[in-house]
Amino acid sequence: MKVRLLSIGKDRSGLFEPAVQEYARRLEHYTRFELIELTEASGKKLKPGEAKAAEAAAILSKRKPQDWVVALDERGTLLDSVALGRYVAKAQTGAKDLLFVIGGDEGLDDSVRAAAHQVLSLSKMTLPHRLARVVLIEQIYRAFTILKGEPYHK
Numbered sequence: 565m566k567v568r569l570l571s572i573g574k575d576r577s578g579l580f581e582p583a584v585q586e587y588a589r590r591l592e593h594y595t596r597f598e599l600i601e602l603t604e605a606s607g608k609k610l611k612p613g614e615a616k617a618a619e620a621a622a623i624l625s626k627r628k629p630q631d632w633v634v635a636l637d638e639r640g641t642l643l644d645s646v647a648l649g650r651y652v653a654k655a656q657t658g659a660k661d662l663l664f665v666i667g668g669d670e671g672l673d674d675s676v677r678a679a680a681h682q683v684l685s686l687s688k689m690t691l692p693h694r695l696a697r698v699v700l701i702e703q704i705y706r707a708f709t710i711l712k713g714e715p716y717h718k
């Protein structure tokens with residue numbers, strides 16, 4: 565299976581990128597994995613709603629027919645790590661790929677949530693999107709170690 569993690573905008577602080585790259589490297593041991601970064605539309609002098617719609621069009625153009633789209637949103641469903649592992653296993657069994665999507669400063673457009681197979685919350689709190697990205701990639705890595713019965717998850 566292939567897992568892709570799509571996000572909007574660059575990590576200008578550089579705080580989280582080393583951790584993301586480390587988990588991306590580790591994930592390659594378990595699955596085909598790709599990080600996708602799309603340019604923020606908010607810097608293009610668009611109104612907030614227009615920026616979200618432009619980002620949504622770019623996000624949805626990356627979908628492939630075999631993808632299950634998982635939209636990250638604080639209002640989504642809270643899963644524990646074992647349940648995320650079960651979700652990954654279900655996708656694997658169904659010969660599906662996973663496309664995880666993290667929004668930009670303005671969040672995700674309704675059209676992305678509507679197109680998603682799952683809207684996933686990492687917490688009820690709002691996280692900066694770059695921090696959400698590192699938490700999510702660690703949880704994807706953890707899910708694969710759970711499926712392999714490895715001791716990483718205690």
Ligand SMILES: C[S@@+](CC[C@H](N)C(=O)[O-])C[C@H]1O[C@@H](n2cnc3c(N)ncnc32)[C@H](O)[C@@H]1O
Pocket residue numbers: 635636637638639665666667668669670671672684685686687688689690691692693694696
């Ligand atoms: C700064 S947040 C956007 C907040 C925006 N006000 C909203 O209503 O969505 C940027 C992105 O980070 C991700 N994110 C932030 N907190 C999250 C959480 N608790 N659970 C899941 N994703 C989160 C989402 O993908 C969100 O679109």
